[in-house]
Amino acid sequence: MTQSRARALLLTPAGLWYAAMLLLPLAVVLIFSFGERSAIGGYAPGFTFEQYANLPARFAAFRNTLTLAPVGTLAALLIAYPLAYFLAVKVSPKWKTMLLVLVIVPFWTSILIRSYAWIFLLGGKGIPALLEVIGLDDVRLLNTPFAVLVGIVYGYLPLMVFPIYVALEKLDKRLLEAAADLGTPPWRAFLQITLPLSMPGVLTGSMLVFILLMGEFLIPAILGGGKVFFVGNALVDLFLQSRNWAFGSAVAVALVVVMLITVGIYTRLVKRFGASRDDVGLM
Amino acid sequence: MTDATTTHVPAPEAVAEFVGATKRFGDVLAADRIDLRIRRGEFLSFLGPSGCGKTTALRMLAGFESPTEGEVLIDGRDVSAVPAHKRPVNMVFQHYALFPHMTVAQNVGYGLRQRRPRLPKREIELKVAKALATVRLADFGPRRIWEMSGGQQQRVALARAIVNEPKILLLDEPMAALDAKLRGEMQRELLELQRSLGITFVLVTHDQEEALAMSDRICIMGKGRIAQVGTPQELYDRPRSRYVADFVGKANIVSGQITGRQGGLAQAVLGNGVKVVLRDEPGDDRTTTEIAVRPEALGLAARDSAVPAGTAVVPARVTHRTFLGDHTEYLLAADGLGQMQVNVPRQAERALGGHDVGALVHVLWPEGTGLVLAVDD
């Protein structure tokens, strides 16, 4: 069989899947976004830019998403990196598997249930009650951006930990000995060797978490109490509650565009940062 | 042992010294009371089979392991507490351990960039260029590591180490991953480099030919201990133990009763009653010893041919004959001694004729051939 035929055969299933499940719905959404809301809700055909002109009405949702998604990604990264480093470098092989399993254990229950647990923890009888004991009265945590941040970092942490762990795990320890041999104290070797060589894991994890956070709606709905909503919540509202499909579609298109732009900038930065051949990323 | 470490006087000509250096990994005794002086400017090899502690010894010099007992000295100073990054030695790692995210030039300049206070950029560039030229990679500076072949990577590793002008260059099986032809080439280059730089080289290898070809002195190791230290010739001509005799070249080992000794020679009766005269171990007074004799030191003759005066003969039967060009290797079943090997030079065989498998022959043992082994093991 020729190279090109083998390639075509390999790519056909994925190609068909993407055409049916990604491009087609996107096309539908794009068409809807130029239409209007029919009198009884849903979609009425048309060609107008009115929906896009209305986008500023959902400014808050975009603002929340575009601040909390990057901040959440960064917070997850700052927590995940030391943890992944500890698991990959410091833990003895005996404990490693068990600790790795512990990192995934939360995935065994639905994020819905775990987020409800956070309602209790952040609510009046939870952490604020503890804070009162040490004299900090009237601390409100639930239904704040902070609660949403805690929720998303908690929910997506394992997705950040694993790619970084894999990158650190496969890092050749002899490189650190070589660095020491050439006169580098350990902390500097971390900055010059470990950190750059674990970048593929950092980039993969960040991309993964960031993209998922941009579309998040469950955690803001539960822990934000309708006060801290994401674009995802706006979409749920527009499609399921107010049944304004045309406007909902315009919001969805805007989200896709924003996502493409941010991911594009990110990829550009990554390329400039260091084009090492064994960079594995989502790019 | 504590005595030795507290009263030890460093030798001025030694660039480094192991004094009763012992390293344990749990139950494993990787290095066992190593005492060794490494002379300034010499090419020293640690030779021994896999797992005998060569790398451990090297790593104690580099600072990656600290001795459980004893001391390691560099320039007369105990460095047991000095971390690797502060030691004036550099290492060429077994699999090179080049930094994959840096170019060839960045790899080579890495050590120079770690100096504090910082070296001027220009000076680093010049030194890197010089080091790359030394290993014949002058134009390869901007290349990526993965674009380099195995042999080239090895030279990058070499350049990365020598650019720092270390007091000692440590090499851990640097040629193990190269093919035979490249290895020979690299050995010559390494030797030239060592001569021109005047740096002390310490090489770890399990390849006796490599050690013999390159070293001023060889330290033969077995089971964490030093078996013998000496020049290649000394080790070949005067192995002190069966282990060394077997490891450097080939040797017939037989046991014998010493019946008299004088003037550096010993008379011995072999297990089968044959009387031989061999080189003695000075100061030895054992009566039962092991005797080593090299296959090329012995001769072969038909049973009916005349025997030169002073030459002992051992009756034997030829079991294998292997023609190897410049010499022929005979394996024999010797009466009362078991298997023996005799190598006959092509010249001699042409003059006197060969022997077929099954032929009954005499193994000729000239006077003064063979050696009393100093150590039983």
Ligand SMILES: Nc1ncnc2c1ncn2[C@@H]1O[C@H](COP(=O)(O)OP(=O)(O)O)[C@@H](O)[C@H]1O
């Ligand atoms: N870090 C270590 N942990 C446990 N055992 C080790 C370690 N390093 C070496 N050893 C053991 O010490 C012995 C000597 O090893 P090494 O010095 O690497 O031998 P060589 O280099 O001669 O092959 C071996 O039995 C090896 O398994």
Ligand SMILES: [Mg+2]
């Ligand atoms: Mg080794």
